[in-house]
Amino acid sequence: MTTAEKYVTAAYCVVFALVLLYVVIIALKLQRLEREVDAFATRTVPQPDEDEEREPAQVG
């Protein structure tokens, strides 16, 4: 591999690495947002109470 070939490869690897790093950062941020939405939903949406008696309903 000549010096020019090494430098050209390095240049394209730099482009790839930086774009990949950006995508990883965005993915981590989206994961954090997803966790926050889940936590928020758990706090605000009332959970069904398992002990609560269900009202009888007519079937048929």
Add this chain to the structure above:
Amino acid sequence: MWRLSRGREPLQNCDNCAPVERSYRIPLPALAVASLVLVTTALALVFFVAPTDADQGFSQRIFYFHVSIAFTAYLCFGLGAWKALLHLWKRDPNADLESYVGIHQGVIFGSLVLLTGSIWARISWGHWWLWSENQLVLFLVLFLFYAAYFMLRFSVDAGPQRANLCAVYALFGVVLIPVSFLAIRLAQRFIHPIVFTRHGAAFGGWIMVTYLVSQAAMIVLAYTLYRVELSGKRLDARLRELRRAFA
């Protein structure tokens, strides 16, 4: 004041100017696939199809991505400035966030221009950087100007005042784009190669095809990343609004 927004957008309160989901013609997965196909095709053309330059040799292959990324960075800064103008002019509630994301993309692509340019300079000139080159220094000034945009944005509390300040700053920066682009043509003494002259491009054939595909790849990639980042930022803003409403 309440207004009915376009398309899928819900009713919103313009006094708060919270960003809302905009409807786009091209879905994000289609853009991601297009980016992948175009970048792969561009790489194949760069390394297997484009002829080796008689003057610069193998190192000229950096040009395909370096120039494409530079034009894409200019486009991103231009988009940021256009959205800033829309914010000041039409008070578009989405424009501030879109301007911010556009400038963020411009800074990312700008850093890629500086890195790939330095590698090319090392092969061709034997130096990583030359302070005597107007094109290089003016691009660095443009890059640093927009990098300072983030210092301004994060030093002011969120709200209409921050949006206005950032919009004015983004608009001032756009003046540097033509200066940076024309610097090489206006300079008396230069060693940076000129590929686009007044009479058109200084190349043709497969070199032109490879360049055009690379340019399209970079623009589509930048737009895809812009949309992904914008979705994340909007989700973040909406979550903050919800938390405030339920607090």
